[in-house]
Amino acid sequence: MHWSEIPRDSLAVLRRGAAIPAHLLALDAQRKLDARRQRAMTRYYLDAGAGGVAVGVHSTQFAIRDVGLYQPVLELAMQTAREWEPLGGKRPLFMVAGLAGRTEQAVREARIARGLGYHAGLLSLAAMKGASEDEIVAHCRAVAEEFPLVGFYLQPAVGGIHLPMTFWQRFAAIDNVVAIKMAPFHRYRTLDVIRGVVAARAEERVTLYTGNDDHIVMDLLAPFRFVRDGAPVTVRVKGGLLGHWSVWTRAAVQLLERIHAAVEAGQADMDLLALDSQVTDCNAALFDVAHDFHGCIAGCHEILRRQGILQGTWCLDANEGLSPGQAEALSRVQRDYPHLTDDAFVAEHRERWLA
Numbered sequence: 001m002h003w004s005e006i007p008r009d010s011l012a013v014l015r016r017g018a019a020i021p022a023h024l025l026a027l028d029a030q031r032k033l034d035a036r037r038q039r040a041m042t043r044y045y046l047d048a049g050a051g052g053v054a055v056g057v058h059s060t061q062f063a064i065r066d067v068g069l070y071q072p073v074l075e076l077a078m079q080t081a082r083e084w085e086p087l088g089g090k091r092p093l094f095m096v097a098g099l100a101g102r103t104e105q106a107v108r109e110a111r112i113a114r115g116l117g118y119h120a121g122l123l124s125l126a127a128m129k130g131a132s133e134d135e136i137v138a139h140c141r142a143v144a145e146e147f148p149l150v151g152f153y154l155q156p157a158v159g160g161i162h163l164p165m166t167f168w169q170r171f172a173a174i175d176n177v178v179a180i181k182m183a184p185f186h187r188y189r190t191l192d193v194i195r196g197v198v199a200a201r202a203e204e205r206v207t208l209y210t211g212n213d214d215h216i217v218m219d220l221l222a223p224f225r226f227v228r229d230g231a232p233v234t235v236r237v238k239g240g241l242l243g244h245w246s247v248w249t250r251a252a253v254q255l256l257e258r259i260h261a262a263v264e265a266g267q268a269d270m271d272l273l274a275l276d277s278q279v280t281d282c283n284a285a286l287f288d289v290a291h292d293f294h295g296c297i298a299g300c301h302e303i304l305r306r307q308g309i310l311q312g313t314w315c316l317d318a319n320e321g322l323s324p325g326q327a328e329a330l331s332r333v334q335r336d337y338p339h340l341t342d343d344a345f346v347a348e349h350r351e352r353w354l355a
Contacts, residue, residue: 002176007119010094011119013051013092014094014178014179014207014239015238016238017207017260018094018256019050019051019240020051020052020054020094020096020239020241020242020245021242021245022058022242022243022245023054024246024301024310025059025064027316029311037311042080043080043352044346046093047349048345049249052081052094053096054096054097054241056070056074056097056100057122057124058154058159058297061315062126064316065101074097075116078118081093095118095119096150097112097120099121099124100124101127107142111146114146120148122181123152125139125160133166140174149174151172152180153189153211154183155186157185157293169196170196170200172197173200178205178207179208182219183210184212187215190215193208198233199228208238209237209238210237210239213287215280216240216280217259219237221262221268223236224236243286244282244283244287248282248303248342251339251342275340284329285326290323290326298315299322301313
């Protein structure tokens with residue numbers, strides 16, 4: 001499948017810039033898939049106005065592959081997206097499937113995702129640790145032969161590997177790359193990605209998405225300007241594919257709409273700029289920065305548990321859970337930044353999603 005085969009209205013969603021939550025995984029107390037609450041989460045994201053969902057990614061827990069849940073979880077999300085009538089009526093979506101592992105596995109997952117109707121694959125390169133740049137590029141090209149790709153710069157703290165600007169230039173030059181999610185949580189490495197896209201002359205084809213949950217607002221607001229052939233080239237990060245946006249999703253959609261309006265008007269007021277530090281403060285609690293991201297998935301689960309969408313914070317790995325003090329940190333940011341949460345929205349519609 002080539003990116004030119006993606007339905008035009010879905011591709012337009014990606015190109016304009018959308019809020020794409022990194023879908024979480026609903027488990028019961030026995031750490032088995034809770035299909036009812038998994039479906040409710042997808043419904044929540046769509047009713048909140050998300051432009052699609054990313055399933056089988058880090059927030060969904062890479063370990064779903066080890067317990068036979070990769071295809072069932074992807075299939076459930078796609079089925080729900082097709083059947084659900086979201087608030088405001090049906091609209092086009094851009095659906096992303098996480099791809100992981102060495103080449104054979106990633107190609108196999110790309111074929112599964114393609115068969116289920118996903119539009120592109122978010123390619124994790126964590127399994128390529130220790131490989132040369134040439135080997136990693138060859139891996140990416142092999143997967144791109146099967147399916148349109150969204151590049152993924154995953155931060156090393158949760159398994160990612162360092163990827164230099166030269167890699168991103170070569171990756172962006174692959175014709176079947178449609179976007180890149182930048183999530184190194186590192187300003188210099190974020191610039192490496194953008195410079196690579198510009199050097200590859202791929203800025204029109206490759207749409208940039210922030211995955212830097214620690215710097216969301218400024219990534220989306222700031223123009224990035226580099227020099228190519230003696231002339232300035234300006235690019236922007238258009239949307240977010242974020243674990244942070246797996247919770248408080250309605251507020252995230254509204255934030256992105258506000259940022260788009262400010263960019264289009266050429267104006268960003270001080271109140272909007274101030275949201276950058278507030279969103280980052282929220283993320284510090286969600287992602288458990290105090291304990292080197294140990295509770296980053298459980299923290300997101302805890303918000304949906306408090307809202308009644310999930311029953312608990314269980315992860316596939318019994319060693320993953322909330323860290324000491326994380327629950328209190330979450331309570332603080334909920335209290336301090338109610339404008340960044342969507343508790344009332346969830347309370348109003350939760351029973352509809354769980355039906």
